[in-house]
Amino acid sequence: MKMLKPPKWAQSRGYAHGVAATGTLVFVSGQIGWNASQQFESDAFVPQARAALSNVVAVLAEAGARPEHIVRMTWYVVDKHEYLDAQRDLGIAYREIVGRHYPAMTAVQVSALIEDRARVEIEATAVIPAGRSG
Numbered sequence: 001m002k003m004l005k006p007p008k009w010a011q012s013r014g015y016a017h018g019v020a021a022t023g024t025l026v027f028v029s030g031q032i033g034w035n036a037s038q039q040f041e042s043d044a045f046v047p048q049a050r051a052a053l054s055n056v057v058a059v060l061a062e063a064g065a066r067p068e069h070i071v072r073m074t075w076y077v078v079d080k081h082e083y084l085d086a087q088r089d090l091g092i093a094y095r096e097i098v099g100r101h102y103p104a105m106t107a108v109q110v111s112a113l114i115e116d117r118a119r120v121e122i123e124a125t126a127v128i129p130a131g132r133s134g
Helices: 045-062 080-085 087-097
Strands: 002-004 018-020 023-032 070-077 104-109 120-129
Touching (some): 045 120, 070 080
Antiparallel strands (some): 002 018, 070 120
């Protein structure tokens, strides 16, 4: 896996400008902040983001992939200010679950998510390196 940054560009914080990878692709559909029983344990943004990230990692594990195999993430948030105000605590949760691996990421504000209580939905694409079984 190679992180891509054009030479004259400033270093990004918390994401990669791009990623090149070869191997087995794993696509994780949008995960929201509920538990394995599809029950919300919190209506707060950071606990839901933590749960959504944990759900992404759990789905990856089913393919034999790990967080460091993620090459792209898309975050859908219902309130960009809630997301921006939570950056510190969100960063702590992210590093605890995903580690210090920062793939290409996009975050967009949406008017709503399908589950009314959901504050965030995260989808991911991972690449298990060539030569590794998944």
